[in-house]
Amino acid sequence: MTASSARRTTAARSRLAAAGAIVVAGALLLTGCGDQTKDKSKDSGSVGGAPLAGKLPKDIRDKGKIEVGSDIAYAPVEFKDSSGGAVGLDPDLAAALGKQLGVTLEFQNGTFDALLTGLRSGRYDIAMSAMTDNKNRQQGVDPDTGKKVGEGVDFVDYLTAGVSIYTRKGDTQGINGWSDLCGKKIAVERGTVSNDLAKAEAKKCPSGKKLIIEPFDDDQQSQTRLRSGGVDAASSDFPVAAYAVKTSGGGKDFQTVGQQVEAAPYGIAVAKKDTQLRDALQAAMNAIIKSGEYQKILAKWGAQDGAVKESVINGGK
Secondary structure (H helix, E strand, O other), X not given: OOOOOOOOEOOOOXXXXXXOOEEEEOEEEEEOOOOOOOXXXXXXXXXXXXXXXXXXXXXXXXHOEEEEEEOXXXXXXXEEOOOOOEEOHHHHHHHHHHHHHOOEEEEEEOOHHHHHHHHHHOOOOEEOXXXXXXXXXXXXXXXXXXXXXXXXXXXXXXXXXXXEXXXXXXXXXXXXOHHHOOXXXXXXXXXXXXXXXXXXXXXXXXXXXXXXXXXXXXXXXXHHHHHOOOOXXXXXXXXXXXXXXXXXXXXXXXXXXXXXXXXXXXXXXEEOOOHHHHHHHHHHHHHHHHHOHHHHHHHHHOOHHHOOOOOOEOOOO
């Protein structure tokens, strides 16, 4: 998802992926093993069978895990299975990264709009939650006020996605895009690009045709509100909207309307100070892209249209 500022939108947008072993232990978690205690140079290679373990900071290797902040209610990118474990595109990718780095990526559930705050406070080592990489987040700027509210974060980019609108199936209310929302009600997840886009559109609406925005803590609540008829439409990243359309009510509840907009990269958020961790994650992401494991994961979840050829740092605009 995207929080405070960005987009999930136009063109390629799927994210769902393939491989990955998921292990449930304490919190929700995933990934590989290896000897994380060997203190090799941060530029060294294999440690205990994990080819990139030596690139991690020593404290992370000693801890044996990377704590991941995530809103685990955003199927198919990350959601809980029947046993309460974290599954989806991001957990599968995290499991693959963990094998490269020799540590476990342990997912911890949180509300999307609080993930960067948790990262800045040290509650999480990273945030991985379908988060759009954009300049506002990189610079710690509130998109509503334009004022700096934090030091910002760095992103390790790994997918491209856009934003979609969907309605009840057969009941579009004449909605075929953002410009058709004046006089309507829309449900969005708080702190996402969908929320930002709805706010921007509301400012354009003429007197007497107000766009009413209903923000929720997670996307599942938005879907419930739309399903019940409480709003005319909902918006979320395309992969999530497409998954809801395909699965909710056996495909009978929703339909997407209009085109995706605001195509942008998803990124793993890392604190500005943690450059070694950032670079290790980028190296691991590029390793699974090169090996083909990345592409298999995306294909598993139907996200191959959003594949990138290389992971970059702070590629969002």
